[in-house]
Amino acid sequence: MPDSRKEHRRSAAASKENALDMQAIEGHVGYLLRRTQLLVFEDVIRALEPHGLRPATYSALVVIDANPGRSQREIASALGIQRPNFVAMMDEFETRGLAERLPSPTDRRSHALKLTERGTALLAEANKSVRAHEKRMAQKFTPEGINTLKAILRGK
Amino acid sequence: MPDSRKEHRRSAAASKENALDMQAIEGHVGYLLRRTQLLVFEDVIRALEPHGLRPATYSALVVIDANPGRSQREIASALGIQRPNFVAMMDEFETRGLAERLPSPTDRRSHALKLTERGTALLAEANKSVRAHEKRMAQKFTPEGINTLKAILRGK
DNA sequence: AAAATTAGTTATATATTATACCTAATCAGC
DNA sequence: GCTGATTAGGTATAATATATAACTAATTTT
Numbered sequence: 001m002p003d004s005r006k007e008h009r010r011s012a013a014a015s016k017e018n019a020l021d022m023q024a025i026e027g028h029v030g031y032l033l034r035r036t037q038l039l040v041f042e043d044v045i046r047a048l049e050p051h052g053l054r055p056a057t058y059s060a061l062v063v064i065d066a067n068p069g070r071s072q073r074e075i076a077s078a079l080g081i082q083r084p085n086f087v088a089m090m091d092e093f094e095t096r097g098l099a100e101r102l103p104s105p106t107d108r109r110s111h112a113l114k115l116t117e118r119g120t121a122l123l124a125e126a127n128k129s130v131r132a133h134e135k136r137m138a139q140k141f142t143p144e145g146i147n148t149l150k151a152i153l154r155g156k
Numbered sequence: 157m158p159d160s161r162k163e164h165r166r167s168a169a170a171s172k173e174n175a176l177d178m179q180a181i182e183g184h185v186g187y188l189l190r191r192t193q194l195l196v197f198e199d200v201i202r203a204l205e206p207h208g209l210r211p212a213t214y215s216a217l218v219v220i221d222a223n224p225g226r227s228q229r230e231i232a233s234a235l236g237i238q239r240p241n242f243v244a245m246m247d248e249f250e251t252r253g254l255a256e257r258l259p260s261p262t263d264r265r266s267h268a269l270k271l272t273e274r275g276t277a278l279l280a281e282a283n284k285s286v287r288a289h290e291k292r293m294a295q296k297f298t299p300e301g302i303n304t305l306k307a308i309l310r311g312k
Numbered sequence: 313a314a315a316a317t318t319a320g321t322t323a324t325a326t327a328t329t330a331t332a333c334c335t336a337a338t339c340a341g342c
Numbered sequence: 343g344c345t346g347a348t349t350a351g352g353t354a355t356a357a358t359a360t361a362t363a364a365c366t367a368a369t370t371t372t
Binding site: 030035036039041059062080144145153 | 191194219308
Binding site: 071072073083084086087090100104105108109110111 | 350352
């Protein structure tokens with residue numbers, strides 16, 4: 001065979017990977033939600049990293065900021081975080097000077113949470129990164145698709 | 157002492173929990189995806205429990221079933237599972253007689269995975285539960301909303 | 313034939329999430 | 343006013359999930 005070029009270049013690496021049939025599993029909402037959430041989180045985690053935040057800590061700062069004076073139970077519960085697991089997060093916030101536990105005026109058991117000035121500033125910076133991240137997502141999915149998504153999910 | 161009884165009254169039932177302002181965080185795709193995925197998983201986890209399966213193991217069975225003869229690396233990678241973490245899963249499948257590692261005809265390093273008869277039967281049963289779960293989800297969201305979701309996410 | 317790569321594996325580290333229980337404070341019911 | 347039940351925050355710990363490093367045997371590359 002005079003003309004024997006055997007596609008040597010991709011013999012090993014590229015072509016060995018025949019795509020699998022994922023049709024059966026990709027029909028499931030739960031699977032799609034999980035994989036997509038992972039994709040989106042990969043990006044937002046990178047966006048938050050420079051600020052020393054993770055998705056969970058970022059969302060906590062956002063919610064405390066929007067609801068100053070609320071208790072740990074209230075904030076944690078709104079975020080779906082177990083109360084015991086929220087303690088360490090608040091400890092970290094206080095250590096870093098981002099939020100504080102003020103005495104509640106009405107209940108000496110509970111704390112009135114609020115962001116410090118530094119916390120507010122950090123959140124503002126983080127918000128910039130997150131907005132850029134949202135922009136990237138808006139491209140990755142489709143402009144109106146994101147809104148559909150929000151609408152659907154918010155309806156619960 | 158001022159007679160301040162007025163505050164007491166409402167605390168009995170409804171009023172202790174003034175809803176928090178979640179508007180700021182609910183505008184984020186990542187947050188919405190995560191919370192929704194959690195919601196959906198709660199239901200599918202319950203659906204799979206009677207079959208001794210979890211979302212990850214269920215999806216593995218589905219993908220092996222649709223792609224018999226593929227290697228562990230291929231299956232795991234398609235599912236976004238780290239190869240080391242997939243080993244224990246396959247061990248469990250073999251212990252329970254749901255799947256087997258057959259020698260690959262072309263590469264003695266790798267295994268050709270396939271479901272056993274018992275695995276196929278269990279998957280069929282699990283699929284019934286999952287279909288019921290999907291029906292519940294279709295109600296919870298909206299009929300056409302689910303399709304929109306799938307379409308958006310599959311586009312990636 | 314030697315060097316580099318790959319599949320599966322083991323061991324381990326890290327992160328996340330959940331559960332049981334403790335104390336101080338508050339509340340419910342008398 | 344007391345007393346028992348409940349609640350907020352906290353500690354300790356367990357259970358899960360996820361990631362990384364390194365090893366062996368087989369294969370591929372050069």
